[in-house]
Amino acid sequence: MIADKKNKRRGVAPSREEVKARLQQAKRLDELIQRDMEELARLRALAGALPSGETRHGAWGEKMQALEEKIQGEIDRYLDQKADIREKIAAVPRREERLILFYRYIDFLSFEKIAEKINYSVAQVYRLHEKALNRIENVIE
Secondary structure, eight states: OHHHHHHHHHTOOOOHHHHHHHHHHHHHHHHHHHHHHHHHHHHHHHHHTSOTTOOTTSHHHHHHHHHHHHHHHHHHHHHHHHHHHHHHHHTOSSHHHHHHHHHHHTSOOOHHHHHHHHTOOHHHHHHHHHHHHHHHTTTOO
């Protein structure tokens, strides 16, 4: 995030909203990965339908290969970004808080579903989520 980079240069901790926005990127990354994987599947189907004289080594095949490599590179970058978010969450020391962050920002569960899964009240989940955000502010740069 641009604000994160500016804050890091100034030695300022990110705001609560910046932390949440950074964690919420995981969902967008999943969407981008899924879209790219679908595009790869379509591209591979097209490659199978190349005219009989055209092979993977012909001009079209080479262009398709280059595009496939570019898409795979995008997926790699998205996966690296998602791994970074997971690492930040994993650095939260308290297990309950860490679990809530994983459920919320990696599994994309509502607070109600999280409460149900961990057998806490929704109010407890909100409270622990806030504590977890306070802790993760020290981890996210």
